[in-house]
Amino acid sequence: MRTTRVLAAVAALSAALIGTPAHAAADEVAVLTTGSAGGTNVAVGDVVSATIKAGTTADFANSSGGTTGVKCAESAFTATVVANPPAPGVATESTTAQTFGSCTTNILGATRVNSVVVNNAPFNTTVESGTGKVTVTGTATAPIQTTLKLGTILGSVTCVYVATSGSITGVSSNVDNSIAFTNQQFSKSSGPITCPASGFFTATYAPVLDTTVAGSPAVFTN
16 A cells, blocks of 8 residues: 555656646747736737827838838738747747838929828748847748839839848837838839839838737737
């Protein structure tokens, strides 16, 4: 009987020890959390989104840091979480849409902005621990491409731009749950002389929210 009790105790202790790593892994803080840094892990498959930060615009300038170009008072993006490993690490998302509205222009020869459309989504997107670096990447066959349709006194013109390096990078911040892109260069792939040769994209999106979760809590990077 004593031997049976000892064996049972050893078996129970072994089971507990075997179960510990799995339990610990489940409790590890992931790269992306909601509520706070180190909060609730964002689940794979959740949809995150954000609109342009209040009081700012999404800009496509003709030159880096320039003031001539297109400004949009409305912009938003939507992405689906593909992988959210423990921090430190790199989370992966699929950016499924990015939209722009209420746009104006001061480009010479242009009188209005008819539309701004991002083509070829979805795009692979990564978010890095520590640095908060966000990288959005296209492919050779589906580059990050933006089509601007501008009105002129002679009619509408279409300007097509692609990300010069094949990707654009931003930085996430837990201060306001934002992602900021600054002077990300695009090159003209087609369009008449009215279309500038280059476009530099600057925008801050905040707050980034997990819209799959009730209450749409803010997303933090760990």
